[in-house]
Amino acid sequence: MLENIKGRRSCRNYLDKEVSSELIDEVVECGLLAPSGMNTQGIEFCVITNKEILNGLAELAGRNFHYNAPCLIVVYGEADNRFTPYDGSCAMAQMHLAAHELGLGACWINQLKDFVVDERFDDIMNKLALKGKVIVGSLALGYKAEEPKPRMMKRICRVNYVK
Numbered sequence: 279m280l281e282n283i284k285g286r287r288s289c290r291n292y293l294d295k296e297v298s299s300e301l302i303d304e305v306v307e308c309g310l311l312a313p314s315g316m317n318t319q320g321i322e323f324c325v326i327t328n329k330e331i332l333n334g335l336a337e338l339a340g341r342n343f344h345y346n347a348p349c350l351i352v353v354y355g356e357a358d359n360r361f362t363p364y365d366g367s368c369a370m371a372q373m374h375l376a377a378h379e380l381g382l383g384a385c386w387i388n389q390l391k392d393f394v395v396d397e398r399f400d401d402i403m404n405k406l407a408l409k410g411k412v413i414v415g416s417l418a419l420g421y422k423a424e425e426p427k428p429r430m431m432k433r434i435c436r437v438n439y440v441k
């Protein structure tokens with residue numbers, strides 16, 4: 279577990295290879311099992327593997343925002359749940375680690391939360407039942423085309439030990 283946490287990196291280069299539904303389900307289950315404020319379990323997941331939809335989103339966005347990952351897991355909740363951003367972030371982190379454990383690459387993708395409030399995306403967002411939701415983030419998921427380098431820490435003094 280410690281090695282998993284220390285070795286995880288964001289992946290931005292994916293093979294053109296589908297991820298099995300079994301592996302995707304493992305990752306999603308780890309998101310579903312994440313802690314949530316007052317155990318509300320309000321976070322929901324939209325798993326997009328449909329190439330037409332993924333390409334359509336990238337086309338409208340005008341850029342390859344998901345790095346051609348074959349799977350995008352959108353993590354969202356309701357605006358009236360004050361825990362949504364925190365719970366969604368916990369789910370994202372757990373899915374990141376699950377992906378790494380399973381030998382998959384993953385990357386937090388922030389753009390969906392802009393798309394959901396942009397009317398050019400209304401058709402797709404309605405189709406995905408995401409319109410009106412608070413999107414915390416989405417996880418690009420796929421097989422790594424290259425092994426990311428180990429992470430470098432930017433600053434050393436980020437921990438204040440008070441004894």
Ligand SMILES: Cc1cc2nc3c(=O)[nH]c(=O)nc-3n(C[C@H](O)[C@H](O)[C@H](O)COP(=O)(O)O)c2cc1C
Pocket residue numbers: 286287288289290385386387388389415429
């Ligand atoms: C809230 C949040 C939003 C992020 N949004 C994006 C994004 O839109 N696109 C992207 O390529 N990476 C995104 N990332 C990934 C970060 O850039 C990455 O975690 C950071 O550079 C550290 O690299 P590492 O994950 O390999 O340790 C995001 C990460 C977080 C936590």
